[in-house]
Amino acid sequence: MSTKTLVPTLRARPTLLTLALLAAFGSAAAQDKEQAQVVDGSVSAGIGFINEGRDDRSLYDQYRGLRPGSTVFGVFGVDYYRRDDKAGTLARFSGSDLLTNNRELDVLWKRQGDWSFSARYGELRRYDPFVPDTGLVDAGSFAPRVVPLPGGPGTGGDVDLKVKRTSLGLGFQKVISDRLQFDASLSTENKEGSRLFGIGMACPTFVAPGCRGTTSAEVGSAVLMLPEPIDANHSQAEARLTYAAQRFSLSLGYYGSFYRNSLGALVPGVSGSLYNPLGALLPVTTGLQGVLNQPVALPPDNQAHQVDLTGAYAFSQTTRANFKLAYSRATQHQNFAAAGFAAPAGVSDLGGKVSTTLAQVGLSSRPLPKLSVNGSLRYEYRDDSTPLAQYGLVGTGSFANGFTNRQYPLSTLRGRLAAGYQFTPQTKGTLSGTFNQVDRRTFTETSATSGITALRLKTEETGLKAELRRRMTETLSGAVALEGSRRDGSHWLRDVGGRGVTEEADPASVLFFQNGVFPVNLADRRREKVRVSADWQPAEALSLQAGAEFGRDRYDMPSAYGVRRSDMDQVDVDATYAINDNWNVNGFVSRGRQELDQVRPGGAFLALDNTATMFGVGVTGTVQKLEVGGNVSWLQDRSKYGQTLDASADLGSAALLGATGGLPDIVFRQTQLRLFAKYAIDKQSAVRLDVGHQRSRWTDWAWNYNGVPFVYSDGTTLNYKTLQNVSFLGLTYTRRWQ
Secondary structure (H helix, E strand, O other), X not given: OOOOOOOOOHHHHHHHHHHHHHHHHHOOOOOOOOOOEEEEEEEEEEEEEEOOOOHHHOOOOOOOOOOOOOOEEEEEEEEEEEEEOOOOEEEEEEEEOOOOOOOEEEEEEEEOOOEEEEEEEEEEEEEOOOEEEXXXXXXXXXXXXXXXXXXXXXXXXXXXXXXXXXXXXXXXXXXXXXXXXXXXXXXXXXXXXXXOOEEXXXXXXXXXXXXXXXXXXXXXXXXXXXXXXXXXXXXXXXXXXXXXXXXXXXXXXXXXXXXXXXXXXXXXXXXXXXXXXXXXXXXXXHHHHHHHOOOEEOOOOEEEEEEEEEEEEEOOOOEEEEEEEEEEEEEEOOEHHHHOOOOOOOOOEOOEEEEEEEEEEEEEEEEEOOEEEEEEEEEEEEEEXXXXXXXXXXXXXXXOEEEEOOOOOEEEEEEEEEEEEEEEOOEEEEEEEEEEEEEOOOOOOOOOOOOOOEEEOEEEEEEXXXXXXXXXXXXXXXXXXXXXXXXXXXXXXXXXXXXXXXXXXXXXXXXXXXXXXXXXXXXXXXXXXXXXXXXXXEEOOEEEEEEEEEEEEEEEOOOOOEEEEEEEEEEEEEEEEEOOXXXXXXXXXXXXXXXXXXXXXXXXXXXXXXXXXXXXXXXXXXXXXXXXXXXXXXEEEEEEEEEEEOOOOOHHHHHHHHHHOOXXXXXXXXXXXXXXXXXXXXXXXXXXXXXXXXXXXXXXXXXXXXXXXXXXXXXXXXXXXXXXXXXXEEEEEEEEEO
16 A cells, blocks of 8 residues: 655655745845844764663663664754844754664744744654564564564574664744734654564453463463564644734634554464464464464554634633634544454455534633632533444354444533632632533444443532642741542443343342442542642752642452552652852652552452652853863662462462462662763864763563563564663764854
8 A cells, every 4th residue: 555645755855844944044145244243153063982782781772873883973052043133034954863763853943923844854763672583574564474483483583683774854834914813834754664572362251262272282262472564654734824813713623633553464474383372382272373363453544624613702801711622533434454453344444534513611810919810611422423333343152243333422511710819929729620521422322342341321520629828937938738529420331242132230239240240431430639848948049849649549349359549649859059169969759659459350459559769960160261070860660570379279389379478569760860061162163072881680570570571472582681781982072153
């Protein structure tokens, strides 16, 4: 399939670069020396060094734009600015990271109060920190072939997974009159490469009849690493016409989004043999091989269009209203056959169509000198008119029942009302209330759910927040806020497998509800939060800011399983101290914690405790022509999994937990040191030296436990070094002119 874009593709890159250079430098030679002109520019060039070794740099290299394994890289950037006050024109050109894969170019050309033109070109390359060791043939293509490693894990070849983004953007603005203005922009981004992805299947399962389970002679389950191939373009277009009078403003806008994917599906080719969980290479059951060789859908082509009308009116100097009306339509017509998929008779594509209508109004007023009031009401209705067609079966044999896709209409009503009162010059209080209603309208009776026990059509949430701000002294001020909300909903709907739903007014009377699985976003929830903050400047040279937030959620579901509670707390402290006119010190400390308690089927209780701690300190100063500085920071993110079992747990689970002690912690720890020195050779030139070191430790049992990597069914492993050390040095020369 071909990729079509709305705006010029990246073949226009030389044109943009030529335009940028002409705008920035072409007319510079011809400029006169009148005082009305201001010219400023700089060019930076240098060289950087980084330690060798892909293994030590997989985390550091993710978004640096450097080639894996390279030890030397160039530094080049340019910035040019010219303003002609007499003519009222301004031109600016800038380029950064021009010698890496993360280069950026920006152009701005404008006449004050008349028109402006802007252009931007950018690249960004992301390397996956995991390096697969695999026997996969044509890895990263749309048709990879899975070949098990005959020598076992660790005997394959390395594959670098990377994604390259290349973007181009154009913008234009025209002032038509003193009350009318037009704005437009076009942008396009290409994405190419591959990223970590995979498939898996465990037999037997109702979605794959004839798929046999694992035996001593056959493999009946598999997990395969299959990188997702990427070759897509996303283009966007925006236009807006704005009218502004003394008390009234109105704006009419359009937004368009166009996504094109050159690849419709990932079509793997899986051989007849794979490794079982014990490491034995065995034949694959016929049913499993057929499932693994099925195509996997990739993101389909789609587009969306939206028009909106926004406005505001000032009734008086103290009362103002605003509104917004919008209508959008999103469609998806990717052809099934072209993407490699079978479809129901008479159906060529999904025919997806979702239309959304939005209406919003707001009012702000100050009826009294000390009282301010504001409120808003927002209504949104999403109409899903995608045609229904039978795409699958629920159950097997005589119990098999066809089901269709699901239409998902949705209406949302949100309201907010807030009032603030200035009690004294030092004290202000605010009280606000919120309301949020989500109505899913109807359940498509011919559709079916999987993995959950019941759904809700409607949920409602109301909230209240109170805040008090006070300036205690000339140097100390603070605030405290209390917030609470409660969510509940309509009766639960039990799906009966493609034959509609049954409404359960009394969930406690439904026996299997007691052990069911219910979506956490539909469950009854009670939420409380408290936040305190302070700003203190005990001396002219010292300032401190601190904040703390604590919150908790409590869930109520018909089942004994699911999420029961979650808690969070966050504490931050920032400080700045000016030692003298030339030296400054700053630092910060931050600690956040999240806890989640969940009860899982089989009598398992899981308590997730994630704690993130950060601190850092930095210093900058000058000594004559020399400016120096540096900072050191430390980060630790630790996830703990507390596990217990109740009396209903099976003996195997109890024995496993007793032998292993449960899941180990996942820990990410990083320390960074950065130093710089900048020496001014003269008023126009300077040289800068940057030195840094980064030390990272990442232990994740999902991929590597005690030096033993996770092994896919074909022997593929994902390699990364648990402890990584990176050192770098950069030397840059900058020349300025005015």
